[in-house]
Amino acid sequence: MGKKKAANQGPNQQHLQAYQRMNFLYQASILMSTTLISSNDKESSGKPQSLVPLGRYYNSNMKKIARKLVLRSDPSVKRVICKRCDTALLPVLTASVRTRGKPTATVSTCKMCGTQKRFVANPKYQLFNDNPENIISTEQDKS
Amino acid sequence: MNEMKVVYLDASEPITKHDPTKKRGKRLTASEKRAMQIYDIPKKGVKYELFEPLHNLWQGYMKELYSQGQSNSLQFAQKLLKADYHGAIIKVTKSSNPLLVGSTGIVIQETQNLFKIITKENKVKSIPKSKTVFQVELDCCSCSFTLYGQQLLTRAAERAAKKFKAKPTIDL
Numbered sequence: 168m169g170k171k172k173a174a175n176q177g178p179n180q181q182h183l184q185a186y187q188r189m190n191f192l193y194q195a196s197i198l199m200s201t202t203l204i205s206s207n208d209k210e211s212s213g214k215p216q217s218l219v220p221l222g223r224y225y226n227s228n229m230k231k232i233a234r235k236l237v238l239r240s241d242p243s244v245k246r247v248i249c250k251r252c253d254t255a256l257l258p259v260l261t262a263s264v265r266t267r268g269k270p271t272a273t274v275s276t277c278k279m280c281g282t283q284k285r286f287v288a289n290p291k292y293q294l295f296n297d298n299p300e301n302i303i304s305t306e307q308d309k310s
Numbered sequence: 311m312n313e314m315k316v317v318y319l320d321a322s323e324p325i326t327k328h329d330p331t332k333k334r335g336k337r338l339t340a341s342e343k344r345a346m347q348i349y350d351i352p353k354k355g356v357k358y359e360l361f362e363p364l365h366n367l368w369q370g371y372m373k374e375l376y377s378q379g380q381s382n383s384l385q386f387a388q389k390l391l392k393a394d395y396h397g398a399i400i401k402v403t404k405s406s407n408p409l410l411v412g413s414t415g416i417v418i419q420e421t422q423n424l425f426k427i428i429t430k431e432n433k434v435k436s437i438p439k440s441k442t443v444f445q446v447e448l449d450c451c452s453c454s455f456t457l458y459g460q461q462l463l464t465r466a467a468e469r470a471a472k473k474f475k476a477k478p479t480i481d482l
Contacts, residue, residue, distance in 0.1 A: 184375070185470050188394045191371040195364055195396060202363075204355040216352050218360065224349045224419055225396060231467030251338055252348055279346070280338070 185236050189229045193244055196225035200255040219254060219261055219279075226253040242294050246284065249277040256284070351418065357432050361397070361416045368397030373450040390446075390455060392470050395420055398446055400427065403456070406441035413437060420466040425459075439463055 200222035203215045226248050233240055247256050254277055256262040264275045272287040295301055343349070375389050401414045413435060415427030425437045425444075439459035447454040458480050464472055 183378075184389060184392050187371065187374060188392070188470060191367065191394055192396070195367055198363055198367060202360050204352060204357075204360065216355065218351070218356075220347070220349050220351055221418060227349075228394075228396075228467045231465075232470045235467060235471045251336065252346070254348075279348070282334075 182236065182238060185232055185238060189232055189238070189240070192225045192229040192232075196222035196229070196255045197247070197257070198222075199225065200257055200261060217260060222255045223253045226255060241296055243296075246286075249280065249282055250284075251282045252277065252280040254279050349419075351426075351434060356428060356434060358416070358428055358430050361418065361428055364397040364418075365399060365416050368394075369449050371397075372448050376448070376450045386451075387455065391474055394466065395425070395446070396466075400425065400457070401445045401447075402437060402442055403445045404443040407438075410437055410442065422465045423463060 199218040202218045204217065205215060230248075230253065232238070248254070249256055249262075254261050256275055256277060258264050258275075261278050262275045263278060264273060266272070266288075267274050270287055270289070272285045275284045275286075276282070277284075338346070338348075372393070375393060376386060395417045396419070398417050399414065400417055402410050402412060405411050413427070413429065415429040415435060417425050417427050418434070419426040423439055425439060426434060427437060428434050439462055442459040444457040444459060445454050446457060461474070461477075461480070462469065
């Protein structure tokens with residue numbers, strides 16, 4: 168999650184556990200947001216409900232841990248979390264994604280609270296974390 | 311009538327209550343959170359099967375934690391204190407409330423004083439941490455750990471940062 172400058176070796180030993188915990192919470196929140204509850208009641212509206220509230224709870228816990236221990240999260244993780252209500256922003260379920268405006272930008276709108284995230288399409292823009300010089304090591308995918 | 315003259319305080323800017331249609335803040339206020347019910351679990355239709363993938367994810371997380379230390383189980387117990395319990399299957403072994411003893415389920419929410427679990431009967435139960443002893447089982451090392459709820463009376467996120475001191479005796 169946190170990639171530091173080439174001078175450092177990576178996250179501290181003490182923070183490593185915290186990062187693992189945050190990683191787990193993030194994955195759990197996305198898992199919960201995609202879990203749909205099928206209800207057979209007539210009272211329920213046509214739409215199937217999902218466990219998004221739990222996903223929000225896990226995301227907010229993740230953010231609290233980061234705030235407490237002052238840990239930096241990767242932008243790819245932060246981009247999937249709504250800044251206002253901590254919902255996991257998944258394209259059809261919890262967010263509507265459109266391309267708008269000039270300069271063209273991908274706008275992701277949270278269905279819960281309406282806050283928008285704009286990603287302007289700039290081919291030259293590269294995140295610090297994506298810059299290959301700044302990546303110390305990449306973890307191999309363990310099956 | 312001059313003595314009965316009313317003096318008006320300057321009220322050029324009337325005090326307005328917070329108008330939700332106007333300027334949206336960056337963060338949600340507590341009352342907005344309650345109104346939106348953003349952390350509330352849907353009451354109908356939650357089933358135990360839905361949370362089994364979460365439990366598998368938790369087992370994977372524990373396996374990762376366990377495989378890193380590889381020293382005696384004492385050090386791993388330290389890691390457990392800072393670990394997350396969402397998705398763990400916990401069992402109540404001792405409690406001051408006899409009705410709670412024997413309850414088992416997957417932890418779905420952890421707050422300062424409670425564990426909210428979902429049992430196999432698809433019921434969401436709130437189990438207070440105080441004066442309760444829990445048992446957690448891990449697949450990776452096939453051992454079970456005992457958690458004293460009284461010592462864990464902190465919010466889930468704050469436990470990640472909290473330092474626990476060794477105590478001479480533990481009583482419930």
